[in-house]
Amino acid sequence: MFVRCNGDAASVASHPGPVLEAVWRGEIDLVLSWELVAEITDVLTQPKLRTYDISPDAIRSLLRFLAPSLPTVEIDVVPRDPDDAHVVAAALAEGADAIVTGDGDLLADEDLRKWLRERGVVLHTPASLLDELS
Numbered sequence: 001m002f003v004r005c006n007g008d009a010a011s012v013a014s015h016p017g018p019v020l021e022a023v024w025r026g027e028i029d030l031v032l033s034w035e036l037v038a039e040i041t042d043v044l045t046q047p048k049l050r051t052y053d054i055s056p057d058a059i060r061s062l063l064r065f066l067a068p069s070l071p072t073v074e075i076d077v078v079p080r081d082p083d084d085a086h087v088v089a090a091a092l093a094e095g096a097d098a099i100v101t102g103d104g105d106l107l108a109d110e111d112l113r114k115w116l117r118e119r120g121v122v123l124h125t126p127a128s129l130l131d132e133l134s
Helices: 016-024 034-044 047-052 056-069 082-093 104-108 110-118 126-133
Strands: 098-100 122-124
Touching (some): 016 126, 082 098, 082 104, 098 126, 110 122, 122 126
Parallel strands (some): 098 122
């Protein structure tokens, strides 16, 4: 399973919250890409997160920890938003059976959905994943 999170995903009250809790419990495997790590780094340095006192050293340590497991894969499909290609590539590289995202372009891209289904990968919103798991 590939879970794509945005800055609001940490809220346990939101749909992504229970999905992330399942990741933390080891019930869902989290897959990352170089681009997603760059997004995480950007989010961790945002002013609204300063109250959490996340140091540059902590971010560097996180990157050193994650780097060995980050995939590099090329795909032969162009998503509606080409910036989302790394999400698809990382999911395929790690053999994910689902991509969980709130990204409207990924979710609305019917050609991509069909291409992914042919490879055994389903696109879910956090809410649709929770519905399927319950």
